[in-house]
Amino acid sequence: MSVDAGSKAVSIRGVSKTFRTGTTALVDIDLEVEPGEFVSLIGPSGCGKSTVLRIVGDLVQPSAGSVLVNGKPAHRARLDHDYGIVFQDAVLYDWRTVAKNVSLPLEMLGWSRARRKARVEEMLELVELRGFESSRPWQLSGGMQQRVSIARALSFDPSLLLMDEPFGALDEMTRERLNLELLQIWEKAGSTVIFVTHSIPEAVFLSTRVVVMSSRPGRIADVIPVDLPRPRGVATREDTRFFELVTAVREALAAGRVEAPPRSLATGEVY
Amino acid sequence: MQGGNGSGTLRKLATLLVVPVALIVLWEGYKWLWQTTGWGWPFVVNDTTMPHVYSILQAFSQPTTTGGPPLIQSLLHAAWFTMKEAIAGFLLGGVIGFGLAVLLAHVRLLERGLLPFVVGSQTVPILAIAPMVVIGLGSKGVQGWKSVAILAAWLTFFPVAINTLRGLKSPDRRAVELMQSYAASQWSILWRLRVPASLPYIFTALKISATASVIGAIIGETPASIQDGLGGAIVNFNQYYSLQPTFLWATNIICAAMGLVFFGLVVIAEHLVVRRAPENVV
Ligand SMILES: Nc1ncnc2c1ncn2[C@@H]1O[C@H](COP(=O)(O)OP(=O)(O)O)[C@@H](O)[C@H]1O
Ligand SMILES: [Mg+2]
Numbered sequence: 001m002s003v004d005a006g007s008k009a010v011s012i013r014g015v016s017k018t019f020r021t022g023t024t025a026l027v028d029i030d031l032e033v034e035p036g037e038f039v040s041l042i043g044p045s046g047c048g049k050s051t052v053l054r055i056v057g058d059l060v061q062p063s064a065g066s067v068l069v070n071g072k073p074a075h076r077a078r079l080d081h082d083y084g085i086v087f088q089d090a091v092l093y094d095w096r097t098v099a100k101n102v103s104l105p106l107e108m109l110g111w112s113r114a115r116r117k118a119r120v121e122e123m124l125e126l127v128e129l130r131g132f133e134s135s136r137p138w139q140l141s142g143g144m145q146q147r148v149s150i151a152r153a154l155s156f157d158p159s160l161l162l163m164d165e166p167f168g169a170l171d172e173m174t175r176e177r178l179n180l181e182l183l184q185i186w187e188k189a190g191s192t193v194i195f196v197t198h199s200i201p202e203a204v205f206l207s208t209r210v211v212v213m214s215s216r217p218g219r220i221a222d223v224i225p226v227d228l229p230r231p232r233g234v235a236t237r238e239d240t241r242f243f244e245l246v247t248a249v250r251e252a253l254a255a256g257r258v259e260a261p262p263r264s265l266a267t268g269e270v271y
Numbered sequence: 272m273q274g275g276n277g278s279g280t281l282r283k284l285a286t287l288l289v290v291p292v293a294l295i296v297l298w299e300g301y302k303w304l305w306q307t308t309g310w311g312w313p314f315v316v317n318d319t320t321m322p323h324v325y326s327i328l329q330a331f332s333q334p335t336t337t338g339g340p341p342l343i344q345s346l347l348h349a350a351w352f353t354m355k356e357a358i359a360g361f362l363l364g365g366v367i368g369f370g371l372a373v374l375l376a377h378v379r380l381l382e383r384g385l386l387p388f389v390v391g392s393q394t395v396p397i398l399a400i401a402p403m404v405v406i407g408l409g410s411k412g413v414q415g416w417k418s419v420a421i422l423a424a425w426l427t428f429f430p431v432a433i434n435t436l437r438g439l440k441s442p443d444r445r446a447v448e449l450m451q452s453y454a455a456s457q458w459s460i461l462w463r464l465r466v467p468a469s470l471p472y473i474f475t476a477l478k479i480s481a482t483a484s485v486i487g488a489i490i491g492e493t494p495a496s497i498q499d500g501l502g503g504a505i506v507n508f509n510q511y512y513s514l515q516p517t518f519l520w521a522t523n524i525i526c527a528a529m530g531l532v533f534f535g536l537v538v539i540a541e542h543l544v545v546r547r548a549p550e551n552v553v
Pocket of ligand 2: 049050051
């Protein structure tokens with residue numbers, strides 16, 4: 001193990017997490033993410049995907065192991081505003097306008113009013129929401145709300161983007177359009193993305209690598225590199241290689257389930 | 272659109288009138304029925320126990336002492352005096368309630384230890400503590416109306432503390448984690464997230480407190496023998512009830528009107544301040 005963790009965007013080593021409730025969410029997770037990568041985490045619900053993301057974001061402490069972000073401890077990285085986070089529900093503050101929601105992190109960073117205003121406009125341009133500056137979050141559709149939340153996460157140029165099922169609550173058509181938009185934004189910004197999803201096609205379409213997790217307890221079952229050419233577009237989804245990779249991920253997910261049966265079966269316990 | 276708005280306003284005014292008109296009809300109807308049948312239960316109805324509405328209204332223009340100013344003038348004077356106590360108590364209680372809620376929200380140990388006493392404070396009857404507070408503070412040179420304001424604050428701080436505490440805790444985990452992801456301090460989370468999120472809760476409390484502070488001020492005046500306010504007027508007119516029952520009823524109307532005005536002011540402030548999604552307005 002002579003890999004230089006300092007040059008990685010994210011370096012997760014031997015991370016386990018047992019909650020105070022006694023739930024063991026993660027066991028011995030190892031994952032290295034290169035700068036500029038787009039890594040998806042996929043796995044059955046409850047396998048610990050969100051927990052991985054929250055540990056990387058220093059929002060919850062691991063029970064064992066270490067996490068480096070940009071070569072720094074996760075805590076330091078959080079204080080340095082190294083990452084932006086996007087949740088499944090947009091988590092917009094409804095007492096703020098769209099523009100004020102996007103500028104929230106900029107306020108925290110102490111940017112001047114003029115600088116904030118310019119950046120907010122730039123961001124809303126990026127997510128195609130110009131003209132909605134003074135709208136209230138609840139006046140927007142789910143897809144638009146999620147674009148506001150992405151604009152907010154990108155507004156301060158974090159080198160890392162943590163996304164927890166950002167499009168999980170959206171309809172299929174909106175989701176595919178936002179997938180394309182996200183890829184364009186990512187290619188432009190050159191940031192690193194860790195993206196949680198439970199949609200296999202979405203993971204394959206977006207990622208440089210798909211990390212397949214299995215549950216009870218959560219661990220990494222397989223890592224599948226995605227060698228689809230870029231830029232990816234509508235045609236990518238019709239590529240035979242796309243279908244092969246979708247199949248590969250599906251099989252890895254199925255294998256994960258076989259290898260890690262529920263504990264009650266493995267030990268013969270009866271509840 | 273214009274016409275629609277106009278008739279909408281008219282309809283609103285009409286609905287506002289429904290309740291007073293219904294009350295008057297109920298009052299006069301009850302009086303008429305009990306008097307014609309001669310029923311004595313639960314009490315005998317006559318012009319002393321239930322004066323006519325129009326004689327109550329007439330009372331406003333009658334002088335309380337021969338050659339003195341009309342009743343309405345002295346009542347408005349008294350109302351202003353009591354309103355000052357109520358507003359001072361409302362503000363004091365609001366600040367204390369808010370501060371207490373912030374403290375309890377941040378120090379979990381305190382919440383467990385202090386909350387029972389906060390609740391207990393409200394079960395002490397204000398009639399029992401009013402003379403103690405007024406006389407006790409009076410001996411220290413505190414003016415009577417200030418002591419009454421403190422009594423009003425006693426009733427006001429509680430709903431504010433309880434509701435604000437709920438409001439401060441209302442943001443869900445993601446909303447807090449978002450702030451933490453920006454390395455926000457507790458202070459910043461308080462002012463950028465918890466306080467704005469609790470505004471609808473706070474205004475719910477302030478609406479209760481507005482009326483409670485009026486009640487606190489009126490009740491506080493009575494055992495403290497403060498003459499200048501509505502509480503003093505009630506005590507006074509109570510003594511002359513058999514001679515001039517309409518004076519007491521007229522005073523009651525002013526008390527109710529004062530509570531309504533205060534309540535209305537809080538509602539207006541709420542509309543100006545609270546900007547939340549329709550489903551988040553408590
Ligand atoms: N704060 C917490 N306290 C206790 N258990 C938790 C907590 N957060 C998550 N868990 C548990 O940890 C496991 C993994 O959760 P999570 O990371 O949210 O899974 P996923 O995002 O893959 O659906 C689940 O069994 C969940 O119930
Ligand atoms: Mg999750």
